[in-house]
Amino acid sequence: MESVLEWLLQEDQPSIRYLALTELLDKPQNDPDVKSAAAKLPEIGWGAEILSKQDPGGWWVAEGSLYRPKYLATNWMLLTLSDLGLTRADPRINTACELWIRRFAKSDGGFGTDNMRKSELCLVGNTARALVKFGYEDHPKVRSAFRWLVREQKENGGWHCWGKKGVISAWEGMSAFAAYPKQKWTRSLNRAVERGAEFYLKRELHKEGKRYDPWYRFHFPEHYYYDLLVGLDFLTALCYGSDKRLSYAVDLLKQKRRPDGKWNLDAVHPDGTRYSRPPTPFSPEQVGEPSKMITLKALRVLKRIDGSLPDVNGSG
Numbered sequence: 001m002e003s004v005l006e007w008l009l010q011e012d013q014p015s016i017r018y019l020a021l022t023e024l025l026d027k028p029q030n031d032p033d034v035k036s037a038a039a040k041l042p043e044i045g046w047g048a049e050i051l052s053k054q055d056p057g058g059w060w061v062a063e064g065s066l067y068r069p070k071y072l073a074t075n076w077m078l079l080t081l082s083d084l085g086l087t088r089a090d091p092r093i094n095t096a097c098e099l100w101i102r103r104f105a106k107s108d109g110g111f112g113t114d115n116m117r118k119s120e121l122c123l124v125g126n127t128a129r130a131l132v133k134f135g136y137e138d139h140p141k142v143r144s145a146f147r148w149l150v151r152e153q154k155e156n157g158g159w160h161c162w163g164k165k166g167v168i169s170a171w172e173g174m175s176a177f178a179a180y181p182k183q184k185w186t187r188s189l190n191r192a193v194e195r196g197a198e199f200y201l202k203r204e205l206h207k208e209g210k211r212y213d214p215w216y217r218f219h220f221p222e223h224y225y226y227d228l229l230v231g232l233d234f235l236t237a238l239c240y241g242s243d244k245r246l247s248y249a250v251d252l253l254k255q256k257r258r259p260d261g262k263w264n265l266d267a268v269h270p271d272g273t274r275y276s277r278p279p280t281p282f283s284p285e286q287v288g289e290p291s292k293m294i295t296l297k298a299l300r301v302l303k304r305i306d307g308s309l310p311d312v313n314g315s316g
Helices: 004-008 014-024 034-039 046-051 074-083 089-104 121-133 140-152 172-178 187-202 227-235 244-254 292-306
Strands: none
Touching: 004 014, 004 172, 004 292, 014 034, 014 046, 014 292, 046 074, 074 089, 074 121, 074 172, 074 187, 074 292, 089 121, 121 172, 140 172, 140 187, 172 227, 227 244, 227 292, 244 292
16 A cells, blocks of 8 residues: 555655655755756646746736735735745746735835735735745845734734734744744744744643634645644744643644545635635645645644654554
């Protein structure tokens, strides 16, 4: 029977192969297999499919708005591409990111949509994280976005999200910190990470008000929504994997593993959110089926916690 690792390393999805090689097997960038997978990222698979729909001007769907329609416009396509391993080395990514920065950067130092005057946490965190992954970590607008995140952190260690004060769902800043190279952290950023981690750990990633079922379902892309795998991913990336307060979330993650060692895509967004006109869902994978991205993320989390790659032979 094909092992889970062999499944992730299949060449039909070079993004998953590239991420498995580098994040699960710790292969260096100069490894021949890594170089081969990286070269194919814009040529075949999910990344190539998204790039094939891009306008030469750098945008998707509509030039007038990089944010709408959800979840098909430029903002959402770039967030997804950043998760698939592509970088500004591809001229199409570079063109799109320069447009994104120019249109979304705000005078207060963060990012917001085209028609917003002020920055908003979800836009700042998501855009900063994606731009770092694309290779823009030294761009002045990216550096100022991290200063915005530090400045806007609330007293309880969380962030506001569209008027909601210091809540679990305002996770994007922590994910941006997790992507930012640690050698670039300032003292104030380091302190913000410590306070933010304590905010989530104190709540065990899910204890906030009435139970909200979508938090217990795993999604890709995440867009600006939160679930427990999202929380596990950024906290373990920030080296908090040994904290016992993650035990509930880790147990849930293990319980969701299929007998064949894979994880399903539980749902796609919008999930549990009411719209008079619901946005068009977007995902490269099928709900209820084994998901290469969710499986990759789950194994990445467990590897960070245990220090070694969990069993990937499909024995459960």
